[in-house]
Amino acid sequence: MIILQRITRSRLGVYLGVVAVIAYCLAPFYWMVVSSLRRTADIFSMSPIPSPLSFENYGAVFDPKLGFGRALLNSTIVAGTTTILALVIGTTTAYALARLQFRFKQLLLTAIIATAMFPTVTLAVPLLKLFTVIGWINTYEGLILPTLSFALPLAVWNLTSFFQQMPRDLENAAMIDGCTRGRAFRLVILPIAAPGVLTTAILTFFGAWNEFLVAVTFANRPDMQTATAATSKFTGATQFDTPFGTQMAAGVIVTIPLIVLVLFFQRRIVAGLAAGAEK
């Protein structure tokens, strides 16, 4: 009886703990959503549920003078192109790092991982001067190339650990059956590696979409800003009148595509994040 009681008590503790963890993670986000659904007049209200419910802020965020729609498009172009480039360039490299034996392999892998952890500002400083000279400020290439500097090594690193986890027997069998290594890669490896490639694509897209330093350094014209940079610069009618509701609405809109991806791919994302740490 006592043992049973103790088990139920520790179970109860775990459940309370789990509820606390979920509350910890969701409460600030919930506050963003709630605040975005209030009228400007009751933005300082503390009620946990907005009443009356209002979509006023969502209308305000797409006011053409804020240029938020354009900023979302810019973010999509920059993050999308970066992701595609990183995968196209990185996939074959990751395959070589995971499967082939060659000199300097370890050195190359170390260099790629080190590059992924570079402080972005170390590259942004010289590039700012260069881009100013060659006229790349406020261009897509000026935003994409610096983003690629951390997106590509991250993609290669992730993909390498996915390829390493795949059984070697399949491609060996294909090669014994007369496939060249290239054909074995395309016909056998890539199809099974698709989940890994997809996860890498998601993680790369997250990194590029959330980027801020590159966005505020290499673009200052409102029509070339990405969503994160544009949202941070929203101002109200006067300089001292911060439009909190509009900012929260923009925050929700910028975050929603990411939340949808998280909900669909949570298992894979966790596997991808943990790949570096799981021994």
Add this chain to the structure above:
Amino acid sequence: MATAAAPPRPAITGPRERETATRPNSGQGRLAVLLVSPTVLVLLLVVGFPLVEAFRQSLYGAPGIDPATGFVKDTEPFVGLRNFTDIFTDHGERFWNAIGNTTFFGVATIVPEVFIGVVMALLMARALRGRGLIRSAILIPWAIPTAISGLLWSWIFNVDGIANKILRTSVLWATEGFQAKAAIIIAEVWKTAPFVGLLTLAGLLIIPEELYEAARIDGASAWQRFVNITLPLVKPSLTVAVLFRLLDALRMFDLPYILIGPRKSSVETLSMLAQNEAYNVRYGAAAAYAIILFGYVSVIAFVFVKVLGANIIDSKG
């Protein structure tokens, strides 16, 4: 380091592979060069070249005024290492403040992150139901862009915001002072402790249950099991998580920039200082700060990998 222990590849004796079998790796080497060269070329362009350029720029000063014409010269004078030695003069005050803030944020965020992260991981590992729900919840702070989380927390920390309401205070969080640092730490820990929790959980889940069984039979208390089994076995995952977090915290930019603002001495980090100097066309000083940050981050990474044995290069194949 890890591939050195990789098992030898099985010998393939098909006719096509005979040359490879007799002279191992010669054909693979050529293929490998072909496959890795696009990445190497792109990285040389977007990382290698800027890095060299940063070193070069750090040796040049701001353009002075031409005494003959009175206009600002368009060439930057070569000043050698003066941008680096200047940090030991009066010009260095902002630099030392920034490196102090950077270090302070690194240490002050990592400690609560590890504590909260480990507690989260232990709870998740013991939760029988609702793992999917917890995982989704935990990924949300991680998924919110730092810039947006900066806005969210600046709203929470508004004078009339919910933080002051709950605490029954009226702190001006966003003004210079210790409260600004505290706001940054709270916002950063909220966003990243779940990430530490996830990486730790990955390490926890591969600890065999039998170890705990055996310890329990031997009469070990829950605390003893945690200290003697869980902690040592989860240490590799935790070390990697701490390294990732620390490297990320040392280059902190978005959060203080948005939550408090640029050029605020209580929260200005080295990344913010270098970006601000570059933005004000003082490229030489900016490059010098950027190089110092690069060196700082490299030393930390080196210590973790060599001294603490953080194994970030994983070879499961």
